[in-house]
Amino acid sequence: MKSLEELLDDLAAYVDTPEESCVSLPPDAYLSPDLNALEVRAIFERSWLCVGREEYAPAPGDYYTIDVMGEPVVIVRGTDGIVRALNAACRHRAMPVVTGRGRARRFVCPYHSWAYATDGRLIAAPHMEGSRVFSKADCRLPEYCLESWKGFLFVNLDDDAEPLQVSMASMDHATRNYRIEDQTEVFHYETTWDGNWKLSAENSMEYYHHIGLHARTVGVQMPAGGTYFPDHPPVDHTYTHERCMIGEQYLGGADHPLNPRGDLSGLTREELDTGYLVYVFPAFTMAMRAGANNWLSFRPDGAERTRVLGGYLLWKDLVSSDPEVAAARAALIERVNEEDALATTELARTMRSRKAPRGPLSPFERTLAQFYKYLGRTLARHGASSRGRVRPG
Ligand code: FES
Numbered sequence: 511m512k513s514l515e516e517l518l519d520d521l522a523a524y525v526d527t528p529e530e531s532c533v534s535l536p537p538d539a540y541l542s543p544d545l546n547a548l549e550v551r552a553i554f555e556r557s558w559l560c561v562g563r564e565e566y567a568p569a570p571g572d573y574y575t576i577d578v579m580g581e582p583v584v585i586v587r588g589t590d591g592i593v594r595a596l597n598a599a600c601r602h603r604a605m606p607v608v609t610g611r612g613r614a615r616r617f618v619c620p621y622h623s624w625a626y627a628t629d630g631r632l633i634a635a636p637h638m639e640g641s642r643v644f645s646k647a648d649c650r651l652p653e654y655c656l657e658s659w660k661g662f663l664f665v666n667l668d669d670d671a672e673p674l675q676v677s678m679a680s681m682d683h684a685t686r687n688y689r690i691e692d693q694t695e696v697f698h699y700e701t702t703w704d705g706n707w708k709l710s711a712e713n714s715m716e717y718y719h720h721i722g723l724h725a726r727t728v729g730v731q732m733p734a735g736g737t738y739f740p741d742h743p744p745v746d747h748t749y750t751h752e753r754c755m756i757g758e759q760y761l762g763g764a765d766h767p768l769n770p771r772g773d774l775s776g777l778t779r780e781e782l783d784t785g786y787l788v789y790v791f792p793a794f795t796m797a798m799r800a801g802a803n804n805w806l807s808f809r810p811d812g813a814e815r816t817r818v819l820g821g822y823l824l825w826k827d828l829v830s831s832d833p834e835v836a837a838a839r840a841a842l843i844e845r846v847n848e849e850d851a852l853a854t855t856e857l858a859r860t861m862r863s864r865k866a867p868r869g870p871l872s873p874f875e876r877t878l879a880q881f882y883k884y885l886g887r888t889l890a891r892h893g894a895s896s897r898g899r900v901r902p903g
């Protein structure tokens with residue numbers, strides 16, 4: 511297997527390589543534990559990661575737990591209405607104070623019954639009188655940075671992270687007509703795929719694979735050949751995107767389960783007649799049509815497993831006025847996601863081959879070239895700074 515230094519050199523080379531001259535990543539980039547460790551440290555422990563939606567915790571006391579890069583996190587809407595991401599480890603001897611999901615007025619640790627309010631404050635600690643190192647008033651579950659974007663919840667493990675909006679502003683502008691903030695989930699998707707997260711990422715930023723993987727689902731309505739790149743390139747490199755002109759036979763509102771329905775005012779002709787893929791670095795993707803959004807968020811679980819969280823969203827007013835649309839779309843999207851899973855699990859196996867390729871990218875895969883450049887810029891910098899000196903802690 512290539513060393514970390516060799517892989518970082520390969521990644522750094524993408525930065526100045528023209529997009530049309532890029533080949534796919536070296537196969538070892540999908541297998542290397544060393545590269546994965548650097549990605550975790552340099553990317554996932556300091557970037558905004560989508561951990562779900564506000565609607566997963568709609569009422570005071572609603573909570574759900576999630577592992578975020580090994581951190582035990584409980585997302586909870588406090589009795590004050592504020593959603594927080596709290597560390598779920600009890601401040602006594604670290605038992606998770608809560609698991610799963612539900613609604614609670616307080617979290618009572620199952621080990622020695624310390625109790626916490628939904629904002630993390632310690633409110634009870636039996637039999638602690640006499641301890642000289644305990645102060646109830648100073649004790650609370652630590653909080654992670656959490657911010658909301660149009661109904662999505664993002665966590666950043668870096669306590670000094672820049673506001674989420676800094677990394678979302680450019681993409682926010684490009685997607686403004688889609689009214690993402692008015693959408694609600696009609697299909698939930700949460701699983702683990704065997705394979706490196708970058709395989710999942712790459713698959714979710716191009717329409718080229720509609721010609722094969724989705725030939726029997728969405729490949730006819732959104733054919734690979736309809737791929738094109740919007741005029742406004744993502745100049746700040748926070749995301750990458752591409753569009754797909756829908757098949758001629760589906761233009762003008764012809765019947766297809768995925769054709770836009772509901773209040774379509776405010777959308778341009780282009781937005782009505784195309785699919786729009788937006789991939790926000792490092793690991794959040796939205797595959798959109800007017801009024802609909804098939805989103806996924808990826809988190810590596812080691813070099814060879816990917817935690818996948820996602821769902822299919824529709825405009826709320828469409829769901830209430832036409833519930834059958836929601837059911838039909840959900841069934842289709844479930845099939846599409848299972849097809850997409852193969853792009854991680856099947857490729858993960860062939861990457862082990864001693865003859866695994868570094869193949870040429872199609873012009874339809876410029877988004878992958880931009881992703882590789884992002885990796886090159888981000889990782890080569892951190893790799894270089896961590897080489898040759900001892901890192902504290
Ligand atoms: S570990 Fe929670 S009360 Fe002891």
Ligand SMILES: [Fe+2]
Binds near residue numbers: 714850
């Ligand atoms: Fe796909």
